[in-house]
Amino acid sequence: MTGSSPKRSRLFAALRPAAFGADPSGDRMERIRRSPNFADGVFTNPVTARVTPSSGALMKMASSYLSKAERARRAPSGPVPLYAKTLAELAEPPASGLRLTWMGHSSVLVEIDGRRVLIDPVWGERCSPFSFAGPKRLHPVPVPLADLGPVDAIVISHDHYDHLDMPTIRALAGTGTRFVVPLGVGAHLDRWGVPEDRTTELDWNESTDVAGLTLTATPARHFCGRGLRNTQHTLWASWVVAGPEHRVFHSGDTGYFPGFADIGSSYGPFDATMIQIGAYGEFWPDIHMTPAEGMRAHLDLQGGAPAGIMLPIHWGTFNLALHPWEEPAEGTVAAARQAGAPLAVPRPGEPFEPAAGLPLDPWWRGIAAVPAGTVWPPISDEQPDTANA
DSSP: OOSOOHHHHHHHHHHSOGGGOOOOOHHHHHHHHHOTTEETTEEOOSSOOOOSOOHHHHHHHHHHHHOHHHHHHTSOSSOOOOOSOHHHHHTSOOTTSEEEEEEETTEEEEEETTEEEEESOOOSSBSSSOSSSSOBOSSOOSSOGGGSOOOSEEEOOOOSTTTSOHHHHHHHHTTOOEEEEETTTHHHHHHTTOOGGGEEEEOTTOEEEETTEEEEEEOOSOOOOOSSSOOOOSOOOEEEEEOSSOEEEEOOSOOOOTHHHHHHHHHOOOSEEEEEOSSOOTTSTTTSOOHHHHHHHHHHHTTTSOOSEEEEESOSSSOOSSSOTTHHHHHHHHHHHHHTOOBOOOOTTOEEOGGGOOOOOOGGGGGOOOOTTOEEOOSSSSOOEEOOO
């Protein structure tokens, strides 16, 4: 039998809600098949990666997930202290030409050489296809999306729900902004109302120019998928944003791999790197980085030297792993001290200019669900803190 009956088509539509997005087809799929990173019907990683935990690990994961004591550690014990003056500070251009504003998780507003780039914007309440289930925000968005002001480009690293959020994309679809995404991701945007001529899809090491900036998709070690069938027909990427005077790197989601050094050699060094250091775990070591691995990636990108600054991302906003909520921040601080690398750990919504001083107040310690009497290691030359939990 050829084709699909109307009844089967309706059933398929019912089983595939809009949030699942759409599969690439037609000319888009033909371009995917021509990619050197596509083999045997799927996109492949630069280094082999195990994407799902082993069957034996699932039982251990379930035990940890159901532990009441461990669950309590995976969320803050009180409200996350959002930065109060975000919009007032964003109203003035950065004096140095480069300013970063971490909005939570992997969402970052990059103001660079007179232009604005919004990376992985997620303003939704849940990173899930459903409004009633799935990981929920641990803090509100720092500013309403409508108040953020115009941006020149929206960059997406890959199509997982905590990086590509349908409500956010639909809200941005009518702004006239350019979207720059990895191969295949444009199919989702098409379904959600983004005009096709406003989307540029790139393979690894391909670039496009937007408003005087060069945006380059670079390799990452991860995977993709939103629906019941994860066909691996959309690419995942890290990103380089380069202006006339400054350049930055955003890791997206990735496991550690030697290719960071190659990216740094080809496109660096960077004034700032935004590196994934949260939602790691022993059960999926190849697709997310620990804080120590994130710092190693930062150093690789900078040619082995502690140059530029590192902004840790992919933590604090959603509970996506089994580690304690504050552990990514603490681990990154320790890794930065050991490497002698400049680090910024701002509150959500706190703009900062790497050239004008770095936010490193340990704001997360006051709301970490740690045992009473916990002694924190020093952030810099300060004396250790004692938790009040």
